[in-house]
Amino acid sequence: MNLTVATLHGRLRGEMRWRASLIAVLALVVAGCGQNGNDAASRGKQVYLTECIACHNPDPARDGVLGPAIKGASRELLEAKVLRGAYPPGYTPKRATALMPPIPKLAPKIPDLAAFLR
Ligand code: HEC
Numbered sequence: 001m002n003l004t005v006a007t008l009h010g011r012l013r014g015e016m017r018w019r020a021s022l023i024a025v026l027a028l029v030v031a032g033c034g035q036n037g038n039d040a041a042s043r044g045k046q047v048y049l050t051e052c053i054a055c056h057n058p059d060p061a062r063d064g065v066l067g068p069a070i071k072g073a074s075r076e077l078l079e080a081k082v083l084r085g086a087y088p089p090g091y092t093p094k095r096a097t098a099l100m101p102p103i104p105k106l107a108p109k110i111p112d113l114a115a116f117l118r
Contacts, residue, residue: 040111040112040115040116041112041115041116041118042116043109043112043115043116044109044111044112044113044114044115044116044117045116047106047109047112047113047116048060048113048116048117051103051106052067052070054066055067055099055100056068056069056070057069060073060116060117066099066100067100068094068095069094070117071117072117072118073114073117074088074114075110075111075114076088077091078110078113078114078117079110081100081102082102082103082106082110082113083102083103083104083106083107083110084102084104085098085100085101085102
């Protein structure tokens, strides 16, 4: 009788440990996913602070010394304007000027920039 209870107890403890590690693994996976989203945005922020704030405001929601506010700029707009100095079809530019030089080397950074500006 005592032996049975002890065995059962041992099993239960084993199962609880197993569950605890499953929960720990799940927590890591969930945390990891959140991390990825943040990483794209924070990589984008680094690019923005390096390449854009000479003309745009460090706060992308506000106008800068030369460039307009670009918070919410879509990936299509960023691709067109940053890489080619153009605009997506049908898009009405915020400014009629064409002062901003295209920066084609940033092609691999567009998704990060879009994540930051979202
Ligand atoms: C040399 C100054 C300069 C730099 C550097 C610059 N921009 Fe611009 N940007 C401008 C100006 C000025 C405009 C307004 C249109 C024009 O004159 O080209 C503009 C317009 C834009 C637009 C279009 C806004 C709209 O909705 O009409 C986007 C998007 C944009 N910039 C993104 C960026 C990003 C992202 C970077 C950095 C990778 C960047 N710009 C770097 C000056 C600059």
